[in-house]
Amino acid sequence: MGGYQLTAIIEREGGLFVARCVELDIVVQGPTGATTFSKLKDTVTFFLDNAGDFEVLERLSRDVEVKLFEVERR
Numbered sequence: 001m002g003g004y005q006l007t008a009i010i011e012r013e014g015g016l017f018v019a020r021c022v023e024l025d026i027v028v029q030g031p032t033g034a035t036t037f038s039k040l041k042d043t044v045t046f047f048l049d050n051a052g053d054f055e056v057l058e059r060l061s062r063d064v065e066v067k068l069f070e071v072e073r074r
C-alpha cells in the first residue's frame with residue numbers, strides 16, 4: 001500500500017486553529033495547532049480509507065501550487 005505526501009496549512013483564526021490539506025481540500029479546526037494537525041491527519045486517513053479511487057484521484061489531480069513569495073511594504 002502506497003502513501004501520499006500532502007501539504008497542511010495551519011492558521012489561528014480567533015480562538016481556534018484551522019488546518020487545511022491543500023491537495024484534498026479537507027479542512028478541520030481545533031483548540032491548538034498540534035491537536036488540529038493530528039485531527040487533520042486522522043480526517044485525511046478516514047477520507048482515503050473510505051473514498052472511491054475516482055474521488056481521490058480527482059482531488060489529487062487538481063492543479064495546486066503552494067509558493068512562498070516576498071513583497072516590500074511601502
